[in-house]
Amino acid sequence: MPLVVRVERTAPPSRTDALETAARAVLVLLSDPRTAAEDGVWHKRVRLWEERGIRKVVRRARGAEWRRTEPLEGITVAGRTAEVRVFPPVPLDGWPRDLARLQVSGTELAETEPVAAPEAGAPVLWLNPELEMSAGKAMAQAGHGAQLAWWALDEAARAAWHEAGFPLAVRPARDAAHWAALTTSGLPVVRDAGFTEIAPGSCTVVAEHPALRTAKD
Template identity: 70%
Template sequence: MGRVSSENPTPGTGTDSPFQHENTSRDEAPQFVLPLVLHLEKTAPPARTDALETAARAVLVMLSDPRSLDDGEWAQLMRDWQDARIRKVVRRARGAEWRKACALPGLTVTGKSAEVRVFPPVPLDGWPKELAKLQVSGTELDDPEPPADPDVTGPVLWMSPDVDMSAGKAMAQAGHGAQLAWWELSDTERADWRDAGFPLAVRTAAGDAWAALTTSGLPVVRDAGFTEIAPGSCTVVADHPALRR
């Protein structure tokens, strides 16, 4: 029943990025987490890549929802979450558990085979009981066939070829990558991405391309090492056309 992921992306340069400057007080601030729940029925599990892409879009949908902005009902929670260490946790639900999760305030994003519900941030130790009891084990997913090459003229979240992650961990990391790209974009670029339905692809980078990606100036997710992998591991490079400058 533990956390799938509890990570801190590398600082961005966008003016509204909570990681724009080093700030050790982030660890002293009240800690919040963004919960994501994967709909995982035994008989029809989603494809791994689709689950990663759907989780990334779910994070973007939450970030851009009017309730998360300005004086919206979730806005203060979103600010509190982003003022501390950015944490995302992915759990799974099926049957009645999924229906109970869907009854809580949040947003459901559907991919080709995956459904992910994202909720407003909650205190690290203050999860709603309907979510607190959900398990993380059993979230290992596979792709029935290798995913097609991505459209590199659009946004691509490149996953590290060197870091082995569970599906839940990788979903959270993809969400981090999408969030870093969001922070780096202008308001107009954000609106264009949102209005297009947040198209994106998640793919594992080729080994010989990964080093160049991590030094390209594009946003890079570096894991804080709370779960599964070593602190400082580069896990995702967020490659959005507007950031290829």
């Protein structure tokens, strides 16, 4: 699944906002009628991708590069500072030229705004505090976490989350003890395949959603 983050030289997005926007973008595509409906034009592509493994690749674009991605089939999601365009899955050797030419490197973003504590009751995608990941890698992992949470929810909880506009936060776990508790809680855990940056099998994200906590309790 290609995701493209807009990174203009004069106004780059905040790192946390980029992660959160990428996670919401994945949820928006999964819930879109073109994906969710059995006769949707993206439905079979997404289902086949899910069966083979939910790999996501994040690239960056600015200026004319970004404008060339807009006519391609996909969905643009805006955060406070970030814009992310998500596309239905496509084999890496079949990417449209205007996506394939974009660079993976250069997505090391800084925080450009204060990062507040998650709102009470909001879904949180907790990052492994012991792993160092580029912003692009972390965006992909946040997207995985959002997707695992989506799969774990029942239809009523999915509908409520969608209706609310997919509120969520992405934050590092508070410390090693907090992370250990999360990974043994029964909540969805992302284990990376190890294609880039980190070792195969590394736990990167735990998805905490109030509906999952309620169901587990």
